[in-house]
Amino acid sequence: xxxxxxxxxxxxxxxxxxxxxxxxxxxxxxxxxxxxxxxxxxxxxxxxxxxxxxxxxxxxxxxxxxxxxxxxxxxxxxxxxxxxxxxxxxxxxxxxxxxxxxxxxxxxxxxxxxxxxxxxxxxxxxxxxxxxxxxxxxxxxxxxxxxxxxxxxxxxxxxxxxxxxxxxxxxxxxxxxxxxxxxxxxxxxxxxxxxxxxxxxxxxxxxxxxxxxxxxxxxxxxxxxxxxxxxxxxxxxxxxxxxxxxxxxxxxxxxxxxxxxxxxxxxxxxxxxxxxxxxxxxxxxxxxxxxxxxxxxxxxxxxxxxxxxxxxxxxxxxxxxxxxxxxxxxxxxxxxxxxxxxxxxxxxxxxxxxxxxxxxxxxxxxxxxxxxxxxxxxxxxxxxxxxxxxxxxxxxxxxxxxxxxxxxxxxxxxxxxxxxxxxxxxxxxxxxxxxxxxxxxxxxxxxxxxxxxxxxxxxxxxxxxxxxxxxxxxxxxxxxxxxxxxxxxxxxxxxxxxxxxxxxxxxxxxxxxxxxxxxxxxxxxxxxxxxxxxxxxxxxxxxxxxxxxxxxxxxxxxxxxxxxxxxxxxxxxxxxxxxxxxxxxxxxxxxxxxxxxxxxxxxxxxxxxxxxxxxxxxxxxxxxxxxxxxxxxxxxxxxxxxxxxxxxxxxxxxxxxxxxxxxxxxxxxx
Amino acid sequence: xxxxxxxxxxxxxxxxxxxxxxxxxxxxxxxxxxxxxxxxxxxxxxxxxxxxxxxxxxxxxxxxxxxxxxxxxxxxxxxxxxxxxxxxxxxxxxxxxxxxxxxxxxxxxxxxxxxxxxx
Numbered sequence: 001x002x003x004x005x006x007x008x009x010x011x012x013x014x015x016x017x018x019x020x021x022x023x024x025x026x027x028x029x030x031x032x033x034x035x036x037x038x039x040x041x042x043x044x045x046x047x048x049x050x051x052x053x054x055x056x057x058x059x060x061x062x063x064x065x066x067x068x069x070x071x072x073x074x075x076x077x078x079x080x081x082x083x084x085x086x087x088x089x090x091x092x093x094x095x096x097x098x099x100x101x102x103x104x105x106x107x108x109x110x111x112x113x114x115x116x117x118x119x120x121x122x123x124x125x126x127x128x129x130x131x132x133x134x135x136x137x138x139x140x141x142x143x144x145x146x147x148x149x150x151x152x153x154x155x156x157x158x159x160x161x162x163x164x165x166x167x168x169x170x171x172x173x174x175x176x177x178x179x180x181x182x183x184x185x186x187x188x189x190x191x192x193x194x195x196x197x198x199x200x201x202x203x204x205x206x207x208x209x210x211x212x213x214x215x216x217x218x219x220x221x222x223x224x225x226x227x228x229x230x231x232x233x234x235x236x237x238x239x240x241x242x243x244x245x246x247x248x249x250x251x252x253x254x255x256x257x258x259x260x261x262x263x264x265x266x267x268x269x270x271x272x273x274x275x276x277x278x279x280x281x282x283x284x285x286x287x288x289x290x291x292x293x294x295x296x297x298x299x300x301x302x303x304x305x306x307x308x309x310x311x312x313x314x315x316x317x318x319x320x321x322x323x324x325x326x327x328x329x330x331x332x333x334x335x336x337x338x339x340x341x342x343x344x345x346x347x348x349x350x351x352x353x354x355x356x357x358x359x360x361x362x363x364x365x366x367x368x369x370x371x372x373x374x375x376x377x378x379x380x381x382x383x384x385x386x387x388x389x390x391x392x393x394x395x396x397x398x399x400x401x402x403x404x405x406x407x408x409x410x411x412x413x414x415x416x417x418x419x420x421x422x423x424x425x426x427x428x429x430x431x432x433x434x435x436x437x438x439x440x441x442x443x444x445x446x447x448x449x450x451x452x453x454x455x456x457x458x459x460x461x462x463x464x465x466x467x468x469x470x471x472x473x474x475x476x477x478x479x480x481x482x483x484x485x486x487x488x489x490x491x492x493x494x495x496x497x498x499x500x501x502x503x504x505x506x507x508x509x510x511x512x513x514x515x516x517x518x519x520x521x522x523x524x525x526x527x528x529x530x531x532x533x534x535x536x537x538x539x540x541x542x543x544x545x546x547x548x549x550x551x552x553x554x555x556x557x558x559x560x561x562x563x564x565x566x567x568x569x570x571x572x573x574x575x576x577x578x579x580x581x582x583x584x585x586x587x588x589x590x591x592x593x594x595x596x597x598x599x600x601x602x603x604x605x606x607x608x609x610x611x612x613x614x615x616x617x618x619x620x621x622x623x624x625x626x627x628x629x630x631x632x633x634x635x636x637x638x639x640x641x642x643x644x645x646x647x648x649x650x651x652x653x654x655x656x657x658x659x660x661x662x663x664x665x666x667x668x669x670x
Numbered sequence: 671x672x673x674x675x676x677x678x679x680x681x682x683x684x685x686x687x688x689x690x691x692x693x694x695x696x697x698x699x700x701x702x703x704x705x706x707x708x709x710x711x712x713x714x715x716x717x718x719x720x721x722x723x724x725x726x727x728x729x730x731x732x733x734x735x736x737x738x739x740x741x742x743x744x745x746x747x748x749x750x751x752x753x754x755x756x757x758x759x760x761x762x763x764x765x766x767x768x769x770x771x772x773x774x775x776x777x778x779x780x781x782x783x784x785x786x787x788x789x
Contacts, residue, residue, distance in 0.1 A: 297748055344783045351781045386784040391774035394782060407787035422782070432768030439764075443748035450757075458772050477768060483782045506772075510781070603771035608764040614756040623754055625746035627739035634733030638743025649732040651700070652724065655677050660724045660732065667741065668725060 207303070208282035209289035298441035301472055329496035334426040341385050343422035343483055344406055345394045350419050351387075354406065357413060383409035388486045388507035391459075391598065392429060397481055399424040422483070428491075431477040431604045436470040439610060446471065452609040457490040459597045460504030465492070469499050477604045481506060508595040623667070633664070641667035676701070677722045685714035694720055701727040 142155050281303035283289040288299040346354075358380060394400075400420035406413050436453065438446035445451060446467075453467045457477070473494035480489040486507020492500040619625070624639040633640070642664040649657055674680045676699055694703045703720035710716050739745060741754075773779060 341784050341786050344785070345780050346783060347780065351783065354783075383786045384783070385786055386782070388782050388784075389779055390782060391772040391779040393778075394780040406783070406785060408785055409787040411787075419783075429770075431770045434766055434768060441748060444751045484784070507782070598774035602774060603767050605765055605767040608766075610762045610764065612758040612760045612762060614758055615752075619754065620743055620746075624741035624743040625748070626750035626752050627742040627746045628750060629739050629742060629745040629747065630736065631739070631745065632734045633737055636739060636742050636744050639741065640739055640743070641741040643738045643740040645735055645737040647732060648735045649728045651731060652728050653677060656722060656724045656728070659677075659722075660728065663725060664737070665740075 207289050207293050209284075209286050296441075297443070300442055301437055328498065331498070334424060337422070337424055342407065343425075344403070345398060345400055345420040345422060350415065350417060353416060354413065358408075380408035380411050383407075383411070386484065387510040388483065389510055390481065390483070390486075390507050391602065394481075394483070395420050397425075397427040397429050397479075398422050398483070399426055425481075425483055429479045429481070431479065433474055433476050434606055435474040436467070436472065436606075438471060439608070442471070445610075445613070450611045450613070454607040454609065455492065456601060456605050456607070457502060457504065458600060458602050458604065459488055459506040460490045460502045463500070463502060465500060470494050475499075475606075479506075483507065505597065508598070633670075637670050639667060640670055641665065678706075679703070679720050680717060681720065682711070682715050682717045685710070685716050689716070693723075694718065696720075 137152075137156055142152060145152050281292060281300055283292065283299075283303050285302065288302045291299045292303070398420075400422050402418035403421040404415055404418050406415065406419065439451065440446050448467050451467060453465045453470060454462055455465055455477075456462045470492075476491075476493040476496075478491045478493055480491065482488065486505055486509060488504045488506040490502050490504060491498055616622075621638060624641060628643075629636075633642075633645070645661060645664050647657055647661060647664075649660060652660065679696070679699070681694075681696075689708065692705045694705060695701070696703065702723040704723055705718050706721045707719035708716055709719075
């Protein structure tokens with residue numbers, strides 16, 4: 001890139017690079033010929049995208065010189081600061097051609113205020129103030145000369161001999177005093193031109209009002225006194241801009257694209273990635289903000305960041321061992337499954353069908369034997385590891401896929417309708433949400449021991465919760481279910497964070513009796529062999545049952561089918577006899593744990609227990625309420641009982657002073 | 671009078687037909703006093719036993735004294751436990767039921783059958 005300066009204008013013959021961000025403006029055909037009424041640049045290169053003036057890119061500059069110059073609106077006569085440019089070792093870069101709202105806090109003071117599309121007012125003491133550390137020249141020529149040579153800054157209208165003018169700002173509030181001082185601004189060779197709005201807030205309380213997602217105002221004692229925009233500049237400790245990387249002062253930005261909604265946005269910056277956190281309550285409703293700032297605690301819970309504030313607290317603690325905003329909202333997942341077993345979710349009708357199939361001996365003897373052969377002499381019931389009933393639609397909880405058959409060991413049983421084969425047991429059941437709100441304006445009566453919070457968790461139990469952990473938060477009740485054991489885990493998740501969890505037993509293992517059809521079939525065959533030997537001898541079929549009597553699994557012989565007609569007729573009687581022995585093949589698995597829970601309430605419910613108290617109507621006027629407030633004696637009214645007094649009472653005798661102290665500690669009416 | 675003090679002076683004043691006051695200001699002491707007792711003596715005199723009202727007398731001087739309030743009618747904190755409030759042995763209850771319930775009734779739930787074997 002090269003810079004051409006001729007006839008009072010700059011020309012840039014190529015796209016440029018600045019601040020290590022290469023080709024930053026590659027896709028910006030900003031201006032062709034840029035003329036914002038300020039310094040003029042020419043770009044010989046033509047780039048496709050057209051962004052336009054209002055989207056002029058922002059950039060970071062860390063060296064060189066910048067300045068602005070004055071232009072006058074011909075229509076209104078108002079004067080505006082124009083633009084700022086940089087000359088560094090690489091040449092000329094454009095920083096903010098038009099607007100400065102997208103400033104970089106590393107290098108700019110946070111005290112620009114956008115006014116209109118024409119640029120920025122300056123020097124106007126009544127409205128639309130902005131301040132800049134840039135030298136402002138009355139003419140373009142002066143500005144250009146300064147940029148190129150670094151000389152002539154004393155010609156700036158805002159030039160001051162001292163560039164270390166100290167400005168102190170004070171905000172008083174219940175959180176303590178906040179003091180911010182700026183020793184002027186040291187930006188390269190710039191001079192100082194600063195103007196501030198000042199707050200002098202004595203006592204009382206302040207909160208935030210958020211008229212739009214991009215703006216916040218400070219409300220103090222029922223009145224909007226300014227925007228966070230300026231309050232940040234003045235150092236309100238409750239408004240914290242976070243950016244550990246760049247800014248060492250309490251005011252720093254956090255750039256975290258992945259945390260939408262992190263903290264509270266502030267000011268009128270239009271860069272979504274900038275957020276701040278605050279300990280001040282931030283209200284959407286101006287009415288609430290006014291009420292709260294005027295002392296009404298009952299609306300505190302309406303603040304959008306109520307729980308954060310309650311969590312981060314008014315304790316004023318400084319704890320280096322952790323972070324109250326630590327992200328604990330991620331839960332684990334379960335994507336492993338058993339290899340040697342398979343689980344199927346099915347309805348009662350589907351299970352009934354399987355049971356009927358297993359027990360079915362209504363077919364012909366040959367059908368039974370065929371089934372036994374398919375089972376290869378196994379006892380299918382042995383393949384059943386577990387059968388558990390759960391009182392919910394398990395397909396909502398488990399990852400399943402439909403399947404038209406099941407395997408009992410090696411025995412495949414086709415089903416008339418699909419069951420759901422469990423793929424992964426990764427899921428949970430959310431029973432609902434519940435926001436814990438104070439009943440007494442967030443007073444001590446909203447907390448233990450005056451109020452208690454219980455939760456009834458079906459299949460788990462009833463538990464008392466630590467109320468302070470939940471106050472102001474929305475609780476999600478989530479059940480994780482273990483289909484292997486029938487156990488469940490009820491999780492109480494407050495604002496996304498797991499706070500408590502309890503174990504329970506939900507699944508009801510089903511007592512299960514089934515016929516070992518393999519053995520049953522063997523018995524049939526043995527019976528058949530016993531009765532059939534004679535028959536076979538007589539029938540002279542020549543067919544060989546072979547080793548069938550030793551086990552169905554080995555009884556493979558064409559003779560069975562060959563002798564079907566004869567066998568069926570002859571064995572009917574024996575068949576009936578063998579039925580009497582079925583019980584010897586029966587086996588029972590499972591128990592009834594968890595079933596008793598079915599008699600209890602099946603929904604989650606919370607129960608507040610609020611201790612009844614007797615508070616006399618005139619308690620406040622006659623005896624006050626706990627205060628722990630500090631102040632002068634004269635700042636209190638009505639009843640006052642002091643804990644400590646530094647008595648200043650000239651002219652009183654020692655006896656009188658001691659009498660006064662005694663009265664103050666026992667309570668007086670003012 | 672003899673034996674008196676500025677904090678608890680005893681003064682003798684002329685008797686009035688009706689005594690319709692119970693509070694005294696003594697300009698020379700620059701103090702206000704409660705009347706704690708009265709003695710009628712011979713003649714038209716009455717002896718007043720006084721006790722200084724320190725709060726009224728010195729309020730203007732002491733009102734700027736810094737303090738920490740234990741209790742106050744004007745500046746209180748509702749989050750601090752008020753031991754003066756009498757606890758009753760009874761409690762009130764509020765219930766909140768969540769939307770979703772389990773359904774153990776036959777047919778509403780599901781069976782999970784775990785089988786050994788292949789796919």
